[in-house]
Structure formats: C-alpha cells, structure tokens
Amino acid sequence: DTEVTQTPKHLVMGMTNKKSLKCEQHMGHRAMYWYKQKAKKPPELMFVYSYEKLSINESVPSRFSPECPNSSLLNLHLHALQPEDSALYLCASSQGPGTGRRDEQFFGPGTRLTVL
C-alpha cells in the first residue's frame, strides 16, 4: 500500500467554525507533513512530524493546530480561519531522514478548503 489518504476532499467553512483535516498512511513511514498550496503556486511546507513529535513548524499561525495521534494518522485542526487561508492542503509521508532508505515523499490528493 503506497497511498496517502486525506479526508475530506472538499471543505467549506465560515470564519467562526472549527474543523479538522485528516490524513492517513499505512506505509510504516515515520515522518508526516502538512503543506499548503495556493492556486498556481508551488506547495509550501507548514509542519513536519517525526516519530509522532512535531519537528518543524514553519511559523504557521496558531489558528492551524497539527496533531499526530499515532504513526499512521495526522490531523490539522482549523479554528478562526481567514478567507486568505483558502487553499489546497496536502499531506505527505516519508521514511524520514537518517534511515538510510529512500526518502522521497508520498503525497495525498489534498483537501480543498474554502473559507467564507
């Protein structure tokens, strides 16, 4: 199984809503990532979890709150978002550096988020 799954595919939320994005992989990868991609722009790294601990936070606003309940799951909790947060949110996973194995990242299809 070389798939990263993300739910939901699409999400529309108001600025006062609380919602969560979910990501799952069963490849035994120990690193998981959240990226944000605006239209016609490349993906930008938001967070990295390594061995279920937050390893990198790219100065992301606190209205985005990541969580890694176990090695296969990654959540992104959303609260009080702004319309400019509308984007495609991509999850990825990899073996992680230092494993001596292939370290390419496997991406999910993304969640397209619209904030009204």
Added chain:
Amino acid sequence: DAKTTQPTSMDCAEGRAANLPCNHSTISGNEYVYWYRQIHSQGPQYIIHGLKNNETNEMASLIITEDRKSSTLILPHATLRDTAVYYCIVRVKDSSYKLIFGSGTRLLVRP
C-alpha cells in the same frame, strides 16, 4: 539547499520525447537533484533523483551534466497523462525533512 531555475512552460507532441531542463548552478557536492510532478488536482508525485550519474526508471530518465550545474528530465514517449507541473528540487539526501518547491515547469502534451 541550492536554488533551481526552470522554464515556466513547455509543450510537446504526444508520443515524442519531452525534455525538461533545470539549472542549479550553485549545487553543492552532497546535494542531489530530485524531480516531482503534480498533475492537476492531485498531490505531487516523486519521479526520480540522482547525484551525478545518469539515472533511469520506469517513469523517466535524468541526465546530469558533468559539472552538475544543470540537468534534464526526459519523458521518452510523452502521453496526454504526462501533462503536469514538473518541479526540479535540489537537496541533501537523507539529511533533511524539507522539500522546497520552486515554480516548476508547466508541461502541456498536445494530441
């Protein structure tokens, strides 16, 4: 990680080879060249990577110049499904989580 420069867009005819160039003139000795692509409405997909030797897999070939300052991704027989944005990324293999995407090349394969 070294910066890369790619053409904004390219096109090729279906069935012909697509040659996508990438300049990385400031590449360090321990940095690899990676290629990913992103088909519309999907997540990026790993294609291939290399250090200095030419590499080939089931998806593509990667040709790296002897001075390592540029490389070319070759899709030998492009199909309509190869229409995508192709990203050339330079990074130190197996030492960092970060994958920094540049602007990429938008490849259009024409019927």
